[in-house]
Amino acid sequence: MGEVLGRYYSRDMALPDNHPWNTLPVSDVASLLERATPMVLARGHRIKSELGIVISGAVAVECELFDGRRVLCTLFHQGNLVDLRRTKRNRQGQLIALKRSIFIALDERQFAVCATDHATAFFVQLRELTARMRDHAADLVSKTPLEKLASVLFEFTRWPGAVLNDNEPNMIRMPICRSDIADYIGVKPETVSRAIRQLERECIIEILDKNRIVLCDIPSMRRIANGGRPRRSTRR
Amino acid sequence: MGEVLGRYYSRDMALPDNHPWNTLPVSDVASLLERATPMVLARGHRIKSELGIVISGAVAVECELFDGRRVLCTLFHQGNLVDLRRTKRNRQGQLIALKRSIFIALDERQFAVCATDHATAFFVQLRELTARMRDHAADLVSKTPLEKLASVLFEFTRWPGAVLNDNEPNMIRMPICRSDIADYIGVKPETVSRAIRQLERECIIEILDKNRIVLCDIPSMRRIANGGRPRRSTRR
């Protein structure tokens, strides 16, 4: 824990091939990577840096509550910009890798230079992040476990590399394990399991194996994710 | 609904006197306000603009779920920068005033100019916002209603103008009504009421009237807010 598996230096080290990095001119990419200190992390490794870019894998902000409950506030995937600094208040939570991941840590100065050089890309990343966090807050506030799960499955479809096969665009890979999903949507792993089975029973998804599922009935799932499956008598 | 009470043009219109706006040089403030179209809103008024700055009052992103449940994803107070744009996906939720508020709407072009001129202030605002949203997500994920309420009370203490009286620094004003608190922390108004009474019974807060409370035992409240009051047997 807390250790870095190794450094990932490569001549053809590249930024993730997704928005907004793939819109940067080549020279800018090079200047960004010059300042990089990439590291390879395994599941459970903590990242001391508050600043950086996720190159691959899955990383989260993990908080531990007073009594030991574990919470994942935010998920980061390939291409996400991470900035946990805050002016007032002390830092809450820390970065943790949820699976084998590559992360470019940046120090304050490097970050400032990059943010100036690539202000637009950085702004776009921050705006996307806040939009994702708003959606996640809406998920957490009052949805039932089934609704939360459907919503998070849609979130996963938007992860780069989620679609495994162009012939089967609705087959996706689950990027993180069940207990991490549980800590992210605020239910217990047992409840995640039951919710997945429920969707399967209703033929809305098909479970190929633990890591791969097919979305069979996207309209129904969208309706559930938007709040179509309230508690029995929540209709006041 | 959806109407604007009036425009708020004033020679001495000023940006909120809090971070980061109060650190801007006078000339920058003037240039920001030149581009402004301030509006006065009453409770329930919707704001069509996706971009702007909250001058006073309380504004939120409101989402309505499929079955009518109402959710407040994010709260904005005096001085907060609002940017709801998103590249992919359609817009979720809309801005709504929770009480009498003043809001400066900015259009895309105005916003771009401001963001360039005041990049640092804008970055600071965005970073503060993401930090607040992370904390809120941590609150929503797995805390009990009592813990959520304690946490949101601390959030309120950080609102500009929350402290009513320098002699009594622990007396704060509740900036939004009970049912909005409920929609923000994902419980029912009845539960908010019960949680407040609970804190009062334990002499952790004192209720002066509906809008004013005193935090009597901050350490206990902090412990509760950090997860010190789990469900009876959540300790596995």
Added chain:
DNA sequence: CGACTTCTTGAGGAACGTCAACCGCAGTGG
């Protein structure tokens, strides 16, 4: 093969939502 982790399934209970009723207050109109 055994030790371990992750996931799954089932049974039972605490907790929060639901429903209903009530209070206090502000606004409104006669």
Added chain:
DNA sequence: CCACTGCGGTTGACGTTCCTCAAGAAGTCG
């Protein structure tokens, strides 16, 4: 002035739901 209405807030009784606990299944690694 009072009656009426509506809204926000509060309290109590009851029931669904999701968490807890336990045990087993399936996969992984030594």
